[in-house]
Amino acid sequence: MNARTESALAFSPRRVAAMMLRYWYLLRSSWPRLIELIYWPTVQMITWGFIQYYVMQNAGFFARAGGTLIGAVLLWDILFRGQLGFSVSFLEEMWARNIGNLMMSPLRPFEFITALMVMSIVRLSIGVIPVTLLALIFFGFNLYGLGLALAAFFFNLMLTSWAVGIFVSGLVLRNGLGAENLAWSIMFVFMPLTCVYYPVTTLPVWLQPAAWLLPPTYVFEGMREVLIRHTFRPDLMFDALALNVVFFAAGVFGFLKLLQSARRNGSLMQTGE
Amino acid sequence: MPATPAIKVERLVKIYRKEPAVDDISFSITPGSITGLLGGNGAGKTTTIAMIMGLLVPTSGRVTVLGADMPQQRYRVLHRMNFESPYVEMPMRLTIRQNLTVFGMLYGVRGLRDRIEQLGQALDLTELLDRPTGKLSAGQKTRVSLAKSLINFPDLLLLDEPTASLDPDTADWVRARLERYCRDRHATVLLASHNMAEVERLCQRVIIMKRGRIEDDDTPARLLARYGRRTLEEVFLDVARRRDEAREAAQ
Numbered sequence: 001m002n003a004r005t006e007s008a009l010a011f012s013p014r015r016v017a018a019m020m021l022r023y024w025y026l027l028r029s030s031w032p033r034l035i036e037l038i039y040w041p042t043v044q045m046i047t048w049g050f051i052q053y054y055v056m057q058n059a060g061f062f063a064r065a066g067g068t069l070i071g072a073v074l075l076w077d078i079l080f081r082g083q084l085g086f087s088v089s090f091l092e093e094m095w096a097r098n099i100g101n102l103m104m105s106p107l108r109p110f111e112f113i114t115a116l117m118v119m120s121i122v123r124l125s126i127g128v129i130p131v132t133l134l135a136l137i138f139f140g141f142n143l144y145g146l147g148l149a150l151a152a153f154f155f156n157l158m159l160t161s162w163a164v165g166i167f168v169s170g171l172v173l174r175n176g177l178g179a180e181n182l183a184w185s186i187m188f189v190f191m192p193l194t195c196v197y198y199p200v201t202t203l204p205v206w207l208q209p210a211a212w213l214l215p216p217t218y219v220f221e222g223m224r225e226v227l228i229r230h231t232f233r234p235d236l237m238f239d240a241l242a243l244n245v246v247f248f249a250a251g252v253f254g255f256l257k258l259l260q261s262a263r264r265n266g267s268l269m270q271t272g273e
Numbered sequence: 274m275p276a277t278p279a280i281k282v283e284r285l286v287k288i289y290r291k292e293p294a295v296d297d298i299s300f301s302i303t304p305g306s307i308t309g310l311l312g313g314n315g316a317g318k319t320t321t322i323a324m325i326m327g328l329l330v331p332t333s334g335r336v337t338v339l340g341a342d343m344p345q346q347r348y349r350v351l352h353r354m355n356f357e358s359p360y361v362e363m364p365m366r367l368t369i370r371q372n373l374t375v376f377g378m379l380y381g382v383r384g385l386r387d388r389i390e391q392l393g394q395a396l397d398l399t400e401l402l403d404r405p406t407g408k409l410s411a412g413q414k415t416r417v418s419l420a421k422s423l424i425n426f427p428d429l430l431l432l433d434e435p436t437a438s439l440d441p442d443t444a445d446w447v448r449a450r451l452e453r454y455c456r457d458r459h460a461t462v463l464l465a466s467h468n469m470a471e472v473e474r475l476c477q478r479v480i481i482m483k484r485g486r487i488e489d490d491d492t493p494a495r496l497l498a499r500y501g502r503r504t505l506e507e508v509f510l511d512v513a514r515r516r517d518e519a520r521e522a523a524q
Contacts, residue, residue, distance in 0.1 A: 010348065012381070014378055014381065015378065015379050015381075017378065018374075018375050018376075018378030018379045019375070019379075021371075021374065021375055021378070022364065022367070022371075022375040025366075025367050025368075025371045025375075026364065026366055026367065029366045029367070029405070030366060092364075096362060096363075096364040096365060097360070097361055097362040098361065098362065098363065098364050099361070100328065100358065100360060100361035101361050101363070101376070101421070102379075103328055104326050104327075104328060104351065104354075104355075104356055105351065105376065105379040105380060106348060106351045106352045106379060106380060106381065107379050108348065260330075263327075263328065263329060263330045263344065264329075264330045265289070266289065266320070266323070266329050268323075268328045268329070269319070269323050269328060269329065269360060
């Protein structure tokens with residue numbers, strides 16, 4: 001390893017803590033930001049909870065498959081909010097025109113990414129934990145009853161959300177705030193293909209291989225296996241993990257390439273539109 | 274043996290879409306000196322500073338800062354540098370103390386609490402330390418940016434329009450603090466400015482840029498003598514308006 005790589009890879013927990021502190025100060029100082037974290041997951045869970053309640057009263061299969069819709073909503077929110085938590089923390093730097101300060105400081109890209117990953121968990125916890133408790137109170141759906149399976153689902157979904165978040169941050173860094181909308185919408189491209197609310201077999205046969213290329217597909221299939229057949233499928237989780245390693249590496253590689261390109265074309269100096 | 278230059282720029286070029294923003298410039302800056310980078314809009318000052326900071330990769334040429342090649346070896350020296358520019362801001366919702374804490378941690382400053390108090394006193398910010406940065410006046414914000422740029426006792430300070438948007442009194446006050454810091458710490462400063470009085474007061478040397486090239490490079494006194502002018506502003510206008518005849522006549 002040459003001196004340049006070694007220096008760029010040097011990792012300081014203190015610098016990571018500095019960035020986490022920065023985002024924590026920001027969250028603490030702004031109640032609209034805190035409310036925003038909880039508001040949409042709550043609305044979504046309640047809406048889908050009532051839909052599921054209605055369907056359960058009218059269809060035998062769904063009555064047996066209790067919780068699949070709410071479960072899907074909550075797991076989807078982990079995926080979506082995880083990526084959003086990462087991307088919004090990054091966007092805060094762009095909105096504040098603070099990227100130049102950070103890029104000129106000794107903060108390494110991997111430290112920045114680590115801080116954003118940890119903050120995405122913090123933001124997700126603030127938003128989703130109260131919602132899971134509401135799901136328990138209103139609809140008797142106990143997400144934590146999934147036990148070990150939940151940990152495997154969570155880990156895989158977070159890895160995917162970080163991979164996408166890292167890549168989108170690179171795009172925003174390279175192309176400016178004009179690319180901001182991607183941060184809010186990119187995950188929805190995955191929604192139909194990852195089969196959040198229906199089994200993969202629902203898709204046309206020719207589209208199913210594409211669905212199996214996405215790690216969250218395995219998680220949502222795994223969730224239905226647990227809730228409908230009461231079986232935990234570790235094989236699905238290992239397949240998801242293997243794909244996630246590829247996704248994560250591709251996300252980091254893309255981010256570093258886009259950062260390099262931003263240094264070449266001067267985007268780091270013009271962090272507006 | 275001469276001291277290693279704080280900044281060494283060799284045949285630096287930056288081209289955007291076939292247009293040269295910086296066109297084959299070379300200079301080196303002695304440690305402990307204050308150098309002014311003058312030039313009109315689009316002269317290439319900010320692009321030059323960005324390449325010195327490692328924010329921008331040159332098309333060709335070489336930049337060495339405190340002995341490290343930029344941007345390849347930037348992490349070797351970034352903790353010894355700092356900068357202030359109107360193109361970046363401090364996060365508005367954070368208080369001054371919170372902002373300085375975050376940047377102090379990023380720069381690995383020891384005794385950070387004391388350092389923040391010290392900067393608060395030196396830059397007359399003590400009463401404001403717990404106020405959100407977004408609620409400060411333009412002059413107060415400039416002092417906060419200056420506090421951030423001094424948080425790590427930098428050996429090299431890059432300042433892009435450090436007193437823009439300040440009233441004359443505050444600007445003069447800021448200059449005095451900068452001067453004292455450089456004298457006390459033997460720090461090197463590269464200062465891009467449109468304020469000729471500021472450059473005349475602070476700088477031992479002035480580099481004048483125009484259309485990406487260095488048009489002139491000397492001490493303020495020698496520049497005044499060479500162009501036969503009384504102020505740097507007049508020299509600047511001569512260069513900007515290509516009054517080469519004035520220079521020739523004076524010579």
